[in-house]
Structures are given as C-alpha cells and as structure tokens.
Amino acid sequence: MPTWARAACSQPALSGGSRAHFGELLEELAPKWEAARESALRERRGGDRRRAAGAGPRQRLVFTDRLLVTLVHLRLGLPHAALAHPYGVDRSTVSGAIRGVRQLLAALGFAVPDRPGLRLRTLEDLFAYADAEGVELRLDGTEVQVRRRASHPGRKAFVPGKMKQNTIKTTTFSDGQGRTPFSGIV
Template sequence: MTTAAQVEWIVTSFSARAALSHPAFCGFDRAHLGDLIEEVAGPWAAQRESVLQERRGHDRQRAAGAGPNHQLVFVDRVLITLVYLWLQLPHAALAELYGVTRPAVTRAIHEIRPLLARRGFAVPQRPGARLHTLADVFAYAEAEGVDLRVDGTEVQVRRPRAGRAGRKAFVSGRKKQNTAKTTTISDSSGRLLWAGADRPGRMLGSRSAVAV
C-alpha cells in the first residue's frame, strides 16, 4: 500500500524532473536530451551491473530490476548531473528539489559524469565531432579561429574529512569557505565546449588537466 510520504516523494520527483528537463536548467532541448539519455543508458546499466557483480562475488541470481528501489532513477541521475554541470547548483540544492539526501545526489553525479566525459562534448555545427580534453578544445579553437571564454566557477562544498591530505586547499581565500572550482570553456556565443578540471577552491586551473 502506498503511504502518504511515498505519494509526496513521487509527486516531488515528477515535478523536479519536469522542471529540470527544461533547456534553461539542463542546457539541452528535450529532443536532444532524449537522445542523450538513450545513448548513455546502456553504458550506465553495464557499469552498474559490473559494480554489483564485483560486490556480490557471483552472477546475478534474481531478475533484473529486483531488489530495493532507487531514490533516483536513471533519468533523474542524468538530469541532476547535467544541471550541476550547466548551472553549478550545489548538491544540497538538487537534493532538496528531489526530496532526497545530499549523498544520493553526489553518488548520482559521480556515476554519470564519467559516462558523459567518455562521450565527449559536441562541437557547434559540426555533427559527429567530439571534444574530450582541454587539448582538443584548444586545437579546435586554433583551427577554426574560435574565441574561447574560460571560467573557473567556484562552488561551496562540504568540508573534507579530517586527516585528508590537502584539506586546507579547499578553503577559498576569496569566499572564506570550503569550495571547489570547475573549469568551463565556451565559445563567443556562450555555447559550452568543455567542463572539467575540478580543483580545490584555493588552487588555480590548469590547461594540462583532462576532462572528468
């Protein structure tokens, strides 16, 4: 029997999905978003099954889909990751939208980002072309005469655990908070070409970093 809390969670998730699938939040029109979700679904399922099999130590004994329900289904995991990359919303804010915990959002982003990175970033008006690293971006800009806009967006993060090496590097001298910086590069029209090179808030970005 569905409880009132479960109904409220379902409604909250549906409302959040409807809002975040708008291009203003995720950066994709809905047709393109559907294609992206379909493309990433297979690799995500294979990656997840590999992790589960390694954890179990043997092949699956129950039918696919059996077991506890996820707080965030695959589509919502993709949306959350895209919105985070596009707008740099804090994990806590995305968790509030879906009515889930912050760690659930963090896990979702950590699952989906590597899949998007392997897929690469699309090049405007160049179907099939993909940019995977900063070197790809600068080579494309030089070859095509494209002016690049580089931004090191700084986002507040949870304080790293005690004893972690480099913990103090997360304390931003400008914001006086624990932050992380994600380097984003766009063309002169503001179209995103690459995002990655995550670094602690006190550190500067680097051209030598690879996409994550």
Template structure:
C-alpha cells in the same frame, strides 16, 4: 542523450554490483530494493546541478531522497557526460574529448581561444582529510573547486579541463594540465587570458594575450588613465 547514456550507466552499475557480490547475480534482474531515482531523474538532476548550481541538498528535497543519494548520482552521471565530450558549435556530430582535440581543432579552424578558471563552491571536506585546506579559496573565503574552461570568441564553451582544489593558482594548473605544452606543439593557436595566466602570456607572447599590468601606486597619473 538518454538513449546514449542509459546503457552505459546500466553497464557500469552491473559491473559495480558484480564486483561487490564477488560473482554473478543470484536473483533475477529487477529483484531486490528498487532504485529511488530512475536514470531519467538522475540525468535531469545532474544537468540541473551543472547548469544552475543548485545544491545537492535542495535537489534531495525536490526528489524526496537523501542528499548522499543525489551526490552519488551526480558523481556517476557527471563522469558519463565528461566521456561524451563537448559539442563543437556549428559542427554537428563532432566532439572534443581531450585537450589535444581542442588545440587541434583551434589550429585547423583558426579559432582564437579564451581561457579562464571557473569556481564552484563545494561542501567543506571532512575533518582529518589530507589536503583539506587546499580547497579554501582565499579571495572568497569559501571552499571551492576550480576548472580551467576554454571558449571561442563568442563565449561558447569548447572544453573544460581537470577539476582542482580552489587554492591552486591558475598558473599552476597551466603546468599540471599540460596547457603550455599544447601551445608549443601548436604555434599558430592564439588565446586571450586574464591576469591569472600572466605567466602563460609571458612565456608565449606571440600567441597569448593578457591585459596590461596595473601601474604601481606611485606611477604617473597618465599611466593610471591609460
């Protein structure tokens, strides 16, 4: 991963510096302030954050840098990881980079998908930022971002969709991310979803399976037991 991503990160960094300077570099490579974090540390910090959810401030203490340095690092490396795509279980060398790739793979291999929205707590957006309240997830009373995640029947992650504010409902994400269109284009693909994607199950009853609705409070006792 280091051998693959390091040249891309260095190229992106040189491009940003070139744009900031407004021209070619005036000093030899390596001159000027030294990087507080080498790329190996940047990659490790990003992977630890994504895997364990360790806060940026905690990683900053571990590496002895400012929190803003860690935040910028994760933002840069995360985009490189996303462009790299998602590895397919038992298919070495193959990767899923788009939602279209995912549904084409599920269609060809007969994989039944599991769809759910995952939440990650984030810092509260600064005051005055447009749409600040959109990040407040009412159920948990926290500032979060949500991502639509797809996995196979064994729970292995195949793809993670666009990041959206925590308040956005799962069904809204279905429309904005183009998930419903993929089911129309791939009528043989099957999926299981939770209650948040009830609208998707209603629209594609032959393809999408959702848990049964909870009975009303005044329903017969037998329906509650069922």
C-alpha cells in the same frame, strides 16, 4: 517519486536543452550507465547474480531523474539539497547521482556547435580543433569552495591557502562567440 519533479526539471529553461535533445542524450547514456552499474554490482558480489534482474532494493532515483538532476545542477548550480527535496531523497543520493552522471558526460565529450558528430574529449582535441579551424580560444579559471570533513586527526593542518578552505578549480574554454567547447576540473 513525484512526477511533477521530473516534469519541472525537464523544462528547457531548467535543464538547458530541448526535450528531443534530452531524449537523445538519455538514449545514448542509459546503456552505458546500466553497464557500469551492473559491473560495479558484479564486482561487489564477487560473481554472477543469484537472483533475477530487478530483485533487491529499488533505485531511489532512476537514470532519467539522475540525468535531469545533473543537467539542472550543471546549468543553474543549485545545491544538492535543493534538488533532493522535490524527489523526496537525501542530499547524498543526489550527490552520488551527479557524480556518476558527470563521469558519463565527460566521457561523452563536448559537442562542437557547427560540426555535428565531432566531440572534444581532451585538451589535446580542443587545441587541435582550434588550430585546424582557426578558432581563438578564451580561458576562464574559477575556484569553488567546498567543505571537506576531517577524515583523520590533524586534517586541518593540511588545508591549503590563505583562507584555509579546500577548493575545486574549474577551467572553462570558450570561442569568440562565447560558446563553451570544453570545460574541466583541473
């Protein structure tokens, strides 16, 4: 793995946060990712390990790189193929990495800027916070077109809408200062 790719992605201009904040995020999420990965492997094996930890094929992207790629993608919206190239991996590897880390970030919740330790995990949390603090919320809805493979015959018949394209609908909330306390896929 080229170390220059990790160095480039860890720049605050690309990742969206300081290196100290990235270290804290890495420290908090890495054990959760490792536990989820080990649980999935255990389920797939149907029991305990037969070999020592670390045996078998190596990860194409270690967790540090997975987190960096996800943060850069979320901040800049770069295509997965563009993020895969510096690391020398396939687009599908980056797609899987982003999918896994996004689930961890969603479970972690959104930090409230002026209230350290408070995290908003659900819409109910957001509305309760806004009501208690007197925060006026602004709502933005966005559709992003996605390509879907035809998984079975007749798949085209089920593509919705006038443009006949599938979309992912994202709803983002912001406060009066333009900060984002919550964003989610609806």
